[in-house]
Amino acid sequence: MADFVFTDLLPALPEVVLLCAACVILILDLFLADDLRWVTYGLALAALGAAAWTTLTTADPLPLAAFGNMFIDDRLSDLLKLMLYGAVAAVLIYSRDYLRLRSLYRGEFYVLVLFATLGMMVMISASHFLTLYLGLELLSLCLYALVALQRDSRVASEAAMKYFVLGALASGLLLYGLSLLYGITGSLEIARVAAAVTYGERGPVLVFGLIFVVAGLAFKLGVVPFHMWIPDVYQGAPTAVTLFIGSAPKFAAFAFFVRLLVEGLGSLATDWQPMLALMATLSIALGNLAAIAQTNIKRMLAYSTITHMGFVLLGFLAGGETGLSAAFFYVVAYVLMSLGGFAMILLLSREGFEAEALEDFKGLNQRSPWHAFLMLLLMVSMAGVPPTLGFYAKLSVLQAALQAGFVGLVVFAVLMSVVGAFYYLRVVKLMYFDAPVDNTPLRASADMQVLLSANGLAVLALGLMPQPLLALCAEAIRQLG
Numbered sequence: 001m002a003d004f005v006f007t008d009l010l011p012a013l014p015e016v017v018l019l020c021a022a023c024v025i026l027i028l029d030l031f032l033a034d035d036l037r038w039v040t041y042g043l044a045l046a047a048l049g050a051a052a053w054t055t056l057t058t059a060d061p062l063p064l065a066a067f068g069n070m071f072i073d074d075r076l077s078d079l080l081k082l083m084l085y086g087a088v089a090a091v092l093i094y095s096r097d098y099l100r101l102r103s104l105y106r107g108e109f110y111v112l113v114l115f116a117t118l119g120m121m122v123m124i125s126a127s128h129f130l131t132l133y134l135g136l137e138l139l140s141l142c143l144y145a146l147v148a149l150q151r152d153s154r155v156a157s158e159a160a161m162k163y164f165v166l167g168a169l170a171s172g173l174l175l176y177g178l179s180l181l182y183g184i185t186g187s188l189e190i191a192r193v194a195a196a197v198t199y200g201e202r203g204p205v206l207v208f209g210l211i212f213v214v215a216g217l218a219f220k221l222g223v224v225p226f227h228m229w230i231p232d233v234y235q236g237a238p239t240a241v242t243l244f245i246g247s248a249p250k251f252a253a254f255a256f257f258v259r260l261l262v263e264g265l266g267s268l269a270t271d272w273q274p275m276l277a278l279m280a281t282l283s284i285a286l287g288n289l290a291a292i293a294q295t296n297i298k299r300m301l302a303y304s305t306i307t308h309m310g311f312v313l314l315g316f317l318a319g320g321e322t323g324l325s326a327a328f329f330y331v332v333a334y335v336l337m338s339l340g341g342f343a344m345i346l347l348l349s350r351e352g353f354e355a356e357a358l359e360d361f362k363g364l365n366q367r368s369p370w371h372a373f374l375m376l377l378l379m380v381s382m383a384g385v386p387p388t389l390g391f392y393a394k395l396s397v398l399q400a401a402l403q404a405g406f407v408g409l410v411v412f413a414v415l416m417s418v419v420g421a422f423y424y425l426r427v428v429k430l431m432y433f434d435a436p437v438d439n440t441p442l443r444a445s446a447d448m449q450v451l452l453s454a455n456g457l458a459v460l461a462l463g464l465m466p467q468p469l470l471a472l473c474a475e476a477i478r479q480l481g
Contacts, residue, residue, distance in 0.1 A: 005066075014081060015121050025107065041105075063479065071125050091113070094243060101351040120248065129189075159237055162233065177216060180209030202268075223313060242298060250338075262480070273319075283307060284416045361430045378459060
């Protein structure tokens with residue numbers, strides 16, 4: 001490992017800024033009274049803004065390696081981090097009123113979210129097994145604590161325990177797989193591992209290590225058969241935490257797949273592609289079929305997530321610039337749709353009432369036509385109906401998979417999408433054709449109203465004009481070579 005060089009800090013300056021800001025907020029929050037908690041909230045948003053400004057000002061057209069090639073700053077990492085800041089900021093704005101009404105408006109939430117964001121940033125820029133694992137564990141530990149944030153809730157505590165146990169198991173699988181790869185290649189640096197795997201001999205130990213690595217990655221992405229934690233955690237966690245878990249970490253999971261599986265083990269694609277094909281098939285099937293039976297919208301969106309991650313795997317299966325760009329585009333689309341969907345649940349919730357049942361959406365059009373329209377856009381986009389963003393996301397991964405020769409899998413995915421449209425359109429039917437069971441006026445802060453409207457309309461606008469976003473994703477992937 002190379003000696004520390006001061007200039008190495010430049011590519012990692014956004015991480016340094018966010019780390020310092022989170023530490024300052026952690027200490028400052030100890031001295032704030034409850035009625036001054038808005039200071040913590042404002043500082044957390046300012047920290048994300050500072051990290052975004054630093055990322056933009058330190059961006060370089062060429063990849064920059066630091067800390068003995070353990071950390072890399074390239075276009076993909078810059079773009080993913082900027083999107084990550086935006087998603088996390090949206091989470092903070094959406095969740096403020098929800099947290100305040102449930103006595104969860106505390107500094108712990110904001111500090112844990114910032115440290116989780118830092119973990120994701122490290123994962124996005126990692127080019128070494130140790131850096132990847134460090135970022136992953138920082139993210140995971142913060143998420144476990146966030147799920148258990150509502151300490152008096154038995155459901156939340158149970159969900160946190162399940163998440164922790166299964167997460168620890170998955171981390172063990174991943175670590176074991178990485179240690180096997182280290183034993184074979186003699187290096188933890190992803191570029192050296194890639195070279196050793198490409199030009200070295202392929203034995204059963206290498207394939208064994210690959211299986212464990214894929215299993216660990218699959219858990220983090222939440223695809224079948226490593227999906228068990230998603231419905232329970234989504235339902236058990238406070239909705240503000242579910243909003244965070246269901247959105248921003250998908251950027252880090254995408255980077256995790258790209259760095260480890262594509263950059264590091266790309267030459268073993270013939271070995272990991274059958275595993276990904278099986279997981280994609282099972283995820284698309286199980287996610288759609290199980291979601292139909294749900295009456296809790298958080299569980300329905302959890303199974304929907306499993307399906308969407310199955311579609312992301314189609315992009316990885318296709319491989320190459322086209323496939324990876326399509327997978328990237330799909331992840332961006334999913335995060336936007338997920339943010340809006342969970343924000344609608346937050347909007348319908350109020351003090352002493354959680355809008356978690358599908359029936360809570362009955363007659364929403366009569367209560368608020370504008371919010372019903374926004375939810376309509378989000379649901380049809382998730383279902384993949386044109387001309388929304390979700391349609392082009394599905395179309396791009398299916399086209400990439402078709403070009404790569406996965407004809408049967410593409411046909412199956414299209415058929416299951418038709419089946420899956422049922423449970424999304426059921427929400428639309430409840431909003432527009434059923435009488436409301438609750439006529440309580442919807443109240444939300446102005447910033448949340450504006451952001452939610454922008455979120456919903458973005459799903460339509462980016463669906464009508466997907467090319468700029470597609471080009472941005474392709475440009476970031478192209479630099480990977």
